[in-house]
Amino acid sequence: MALIVQKYGGTSVGTIERIQEVTKKLIKYKNEGHDLVVVVSAMSGETNRLMALANEVNDRPHGRELDVLLSTGEQVTIALLCMALEQQGVHATSYTGGQVRILTDNSHNKARIMEIDDNNIRTALAQGRIVVVAGFQGCDEHGNITTLGRGGSDTTAVALAAALKAEECQIYTDVDGVYTTDPRVVPEARRLDQLTYEEMLEMASLGSKVLQTRSVEFASNYNVPLRVLSSFTEGGGTLITAEESQMEQAVISGIAFNRDEAKLTVLGVPDHPGIASQILGPIAKENIEVDMIIQNTGHDATTDFTFTVHRSDFQSALQILSRTAETLGAREVTGDDKITKVSVVGVGMRSHAGIANTMFETLANESINISMISTSEIKISVVVDEKYLELAVRSLHKAFDLEKVGD
């Protein structure tokens, strides 16, 4: 007997048959006595279809009207899911974001949630109804429809769970949880039962696409227990909370990696204050996102400066950097777009020395050269040649005993 918020993504509601499968799941939970608030995305393909229509009439569709258009995707799903539930004799009521109402700022296409009025939802729940809410959308104070941007349905679910003080926010997706690493690379990869928000954030930002970073941040801020489960198979999934409940935590939770990196280095830059912003400023101005940044201690009053970008931004970043290097009187600019980033992540790292050493030793044993290193409190990332990616991930997975149940 608890209030649970569940979110089903586009694939989970992609066809009428799948909507009917979701219906069964919901009725099972309902029959166990739970109060259910369900957040759904647009049926898979629908958002792309609408986007294509928009692009046919306007090469740069206006934000407000784009939100009016795209928000219909989820609106279709909420109605169909309620109808499917009613067909089974279970009462359900749908709400668009504006009807809830989920008040956002007026940044169309990437609005931020300001406030949630839980009145309508609480009333419907009190009547024993399942409440179905359109994800990804809200309205501003003037009643204009807004959307939270792609993947925003996760955020809607977490925000509702926070507002309603739900016991858990369950994100149903096409994988059955968060894994120690990508099972396609390491067949021994193991589903984690638990994980902290911080670990999940590091995993997500490192290419583990199970959850949107933003929704994990949101869950962390409001301390909403988040569970990732599969729509298609049974199982407890992965629970993400502030702290793992087990006495003995695993030192390392997983190995994340990011294939599509490229690195750029400017050599022999005159070493004076403000040099970093002079180098990265022009890059940021072109909306190129920079990932890792490393500056080595200089010698002869010059320094070497390296950063990584998404591989698709490599060429334009290289051009910008070459112009900057000339202005700054740097010696040389080099680049490599055949690199990959591999990271070990785990809150246990905080209290365990030697993690970095194990990592470097493991890679050295496989003769994998490390070209960059960057660390955070719960993560160590290295950049290696992309041809070593699989070997690096597999050997690290084994070195940290991740195939064994330990958490």
Next chain:
Amino acid sequence: MALIVQKYGGTSVGTIERIQEVTKKLIKYKNEGHDLVVVVSAMSGETNRLMALANEVNDRPHGRELDVLLSTGEQVTIALLCMALEQQGVHATSYTGGQVRILTDNSHNKARIMEIDDNNIRTALAQGRIVVVAGFQGCDEHGNITTLGRGGSDTTAVALAAALKAEECQIYTDVDGVYTTDPRVVPEARRLDQLTYEEMLEMASLGSKVLQTRSVEFASNYNVPLRVLSSFTEGGGTLITAEESQMEQAVISGIAFNRDEAKLTVLGVPDHPGIASQILGPIAKENIEVDMIIQNTGHDATTDFTFTVHRSDFQSALQILSRTAETLGAREVTGDDKITKVSVVGVGMRSHAGIANTMFETLANESINISMISTSEIKISVVVDEKYLELAVRSLHKAFDLEKVGD
């Protein structure tokens, strides 16, 4: 320089190309200095697609959720039309029914408009914007989405024109106006320049499908000048107002007909008060709509009672009537589903004697037997064998000189 409400139906906005054609029309009006409020339907086929989805999950979809679903159709169109206008550098703002807001009662799928708040629209118009409103929809006092039923976009347009005191409400459709009769039956049929609400109502209810009866009633109640035009060709269309402005009105405006009628007769019913409701009550209870009703003066304390229904309801009506006849002790029940109704319509009829006579004489000259007659102030309808339909319409069209410009 006037405020004009224009409505474009599903065919007129059925493809991206057609939406772009509508855009051109709107910009032309805008450049002439008019203020424009545009009401659009769902792209043709969209409502049927959504309805099919609903029927897949529920054999009797719940009214509230059906409205949530179907209202997305128009919402897509308003966004696309605004984007197409903005692409041409013309500022436009879209509103769903709820955003306007168009307040309705809570009869889902067939809601009635209670009140229109013109605040948002007036503000946008004052900023020189074209306002695009989703037809067919509104919201109830609790913010639930409602729809006005199929064809309700016409009603939305007329209601907005009334609320905004627009100079004219223009209904763009796939025909270029209202004709003296169906041009497929009578090639000489002529487009009428003007018509009264009453005449249009009679024409519409008699099978002339150009306008929804309900929207004409609405226009009549609020005295909104209504103009029917083609989206695809140029021309002034047909203007529908309270009174035709010409000094000399045409006696007859048009010949309407309805192919799909069937008649039922119960013979030798004991003639006592309340007999009509005893016969028609059970029919109405099964939601069968009755059109013409005729009761002849009885003889021998019995009477004969005849009525017509839509042809698709013939068999069930016959069964019900047979049971009723038995209960009432009537002599016999007969029926005929091969009949058709032909009507002459015109406000001029009020002041001109002899119209009925001309009609009956014309049909007699063609040896067409009349099996039922029913009259209203501005209409005379006869029921004839369906095989005579074309002959009857053509000979009446000629008899009343409708091919000549006279109105």
